[in-house]
Amino acid sequence: MADLPRVVVGLTGASGMPYALDLLQALQGLAEVHLVLSQGAKRVLWEEMGLSPKDLYPLARWVYKDGDLGAPIASGSFPTRGMVVVPCSASTLAKIALGLADTLLTRAAYVHLKERRPLILVPREAPLPLPTLKAMVQAAEAGAVILPASPGFYHRPKEISDLLGFVTQRILDHLGLKAQRAPRWGEG
Numbered sequence: 165m166a167d168l169p170r171v172v173v174g175l176t177g178a179s180g181m182p183y184a185l186d187l188l189q190a191l192q193g194l195a196e197v198h199l200v201l202s203q204g205a206k207r208v209l210w211e212e213m214g215l216s217p218k219d220l221y222p223l224a225r226w227v228y229k230d231g232d233l234g235a236p237i238a239s240g241s242f243p244t245r246g247m248v249v250v251p252c253s254a255s256t257l258a259k260i261a262l263g264l265a266d267t268l269l270t271r272a273a274y275v276h277l278k279e280r281r282p283l284i285l286v287p288r289e290a291p292l293p294l295p296t297l298k299a300m301v302q303a304a305e306a307g308a309v310i311l312p313a314s315p316g317f318y319h320r321p322k323e324i325s326d327l328l329g330f331v332t333q334r335i336l337d338h339l340g341l342k343a344q345r346a347p348r349w350g351e352g
């Protein structure tokens with residue numbers, strides 16, 4: 165565990181919890197996962213998957229409370245490979261874009277921007293209203309990668325797992341983690 169890169173994973177109250185679960189499973193053995201769930205995430209995790217935060221404990225090295233602003237991931241001196249917010253709600257995306265850091269999740273995102281480390285935001289919302297589009301531009305200008313939960317179909321998915329894998333693969337690529345979760349175009 166000690167030699168694995170640390171990855172912060174933040175879950176927020178957007179639809180798309182299966183993407184979060186797929187990423188957490190893919191990170192097993194690849195990264196030391198530091199997990200934080202917003203209040204909204206707990207509700208949607210239950211609605212979409214019938215799971216509570218405790219069910220995710222086996223998938224993370226550390227699970228923090230969102231109010232714990234003294235946690236290691238709140239500090240730039242705590243080295244990480246990067247952070248993923250998946251799924252990323254419109255509300256959290258707007259807060260990150262503005263530099264608001266009043267929860268551990270948003271503070272950790274802020275820290276990743278300030279330290280110029282990968283910050284990958286995975287929104288699911290559709291359609292997108294102007295405030296969210298503007299927040300996406302602002303977050304991208306600050307250095308975040310906006311990676312919508314929007315799988316392609318050119319790998320001819322047959323199961324939901326194939327769709328999840330497409331998005332997970334792109335996230336892993338942006339974290340610089342070498343793993344094959346989905347087929348790549350041109351690598352039949």
Ligand SMILES: Cc1cc2nc3c(=O)[nH]c(=O)nc-3n(C[C@H](O)[C@H](O)[C@H](O)COP(=O)(O)O)c2cc1C
Pocket residue numbers: 175176177178179180202203204205207208211252253254255256257288289
């Ligand atoms: C079942 C359910 C699904 C939701 N889906 C979304 C969504 O896809 N995108 C979104 O931005 N908010 C969605 N919301 C609303 C957010 O949970 C809400 O705005 C919340 O305040 C977000 O807070 P957080 O970003 O701190 O998690 C959903 C709420 C529920 C209960």
